Amino acid sequence: MTVTNHHPTDELLALYSAGSLPLSQALCVSTHLEYCDACGHKLRYLDRIGSTLMQKLKPSPASAELKVRTLEQLDSLPEKQVETTSEVNSSLPRCLRQFINCSCDNLGWKRVSADISRVELWRDNNGAKVELLKIRPGGAAATHTHQGDEYTVVLEGSFSDEKGLYQRGDFLLRDQNDRHTPVATRDCECICLAVTEGPVQLTGFFSRILNPLIRRAYAV
Numbered sequence: 001m002t003v004t005n006h007h008p009t010d011e012l013l014a015l016y017s018a019g020s021l022p023l024s025q026a027l028c029v030s031t032h033l034e035y036c037d038a039c040g041h042k043l044r045y046l047d048r049i050g051s052t053l054m055q056k057l058k059p060s061p062a063s064a065e066l067k068v069r070t071l072e073q074l075d076s077l078p079e080k081q082v083e084t085t086s087e088v089n090s091s092l093p094r095c096l097r098q099f100i101n102c103s104c105d106n107l108g109w110k111r112v113s114a115d116i117s118r119v120e121l122w123r124d125n126n127g128a129k130v131e132l133l134k135i136r137p138g139g140a141a142a143t144h145t146h147q148g149d150e151y152t153v154v155l156e157g158s159f160s161d162e163k164g165l166y167q168r169g170d171f172l173l174r175d176q177n178d179r180h181t182p183v184a185t186r187d188c189e190c191i192c193l194a195v196t197e198g199p200v201q202l203t204g205f206f207s208r209i210l211n212p213l214i215r216r217a218y219a220v
Contacts, residue, residue, distance in 0.1 A: 002035040006170040013039060017046040024124035024195045027095060028151040028171065031193055034093040035169025092155070096193065099130075104191065107132065115139025115184075128197045135159060135184035135192075143181040148198025150174045157190035159183055179203060 008016070008029050015021050016029045033040050092100060099121045100107065109117035116139065120131045128148075132155075135141065151173055158167040161180040166172060174180065184190040 002169040004032070004036045004038075004167075004169040004171070006164070006166055006172055007036060007039050008032060008171050008173075010042065012173075013042055014046055017043055017050055022124055022126050022128065024126070024128040024130050025151055027130065028153050028193060028195055030095040031093045031153045031155075032169060032171040034095065036171075096155075104132070109134060113142070116141055124195075126197070128195050130193075130195050133192045133194050135182070135190045137184060137189055138186040139189075140181060140183040142202050143179065144200040144202050145179045146174055146176050146196070146198060147201055148176070148196065150197070150200075151195040153193045155191045155193055157188045158185045159190045159192075160185070 012021070012025075012029060016026055021029065033043065092104075107119045109119050111117045115136050117134045118131050120129060122130050124130060135157075137157075152166075152171070154166050154168050154170045156168060158165060159182050160166065161182050163180065165185075
């Protein structure tokens, strides 16, 4: 198990345990859990608490019609197939493999700056963008804030910003109050899973003129 130093909050883990997170946020937590034994232990504890509370609830009667519909839906589910993990993505967290069926090198990365490339995986129902970001060794992102929460999990390599160093498996949450400049370490490229609930807002004197273009590109 990878040693991680940055984790989801206990509140976020509790919402994950309760099944109350949007899918995009849950994907980030799930990815982190595959690296972090400490958070896995916390989650099992929260699951036991939730199970105990559920047992104390009084059951609500279900109508015969609801039972019939439920059984019909169960019968219509496809048979579970044995998972076949391709060698090209077996190093990725299990929860990400359903979105990536080829080598990371063949994902169709789009360059967004001299140092950064990205590939969008999907959009959540709440509008959040789920993507992979790749920073070349020693590369940096422009200094920015956020117009919405940004969840990040490091998959490969490492990077730093004004608040610290983040390595494989680390989980970060940034909001509109955070201003930072991510910089990849020089030893290897850094690949991250990123969920953004709004476009970034560049804060540099000259780069700020790009913000209207960034907002329009995010909406596409």
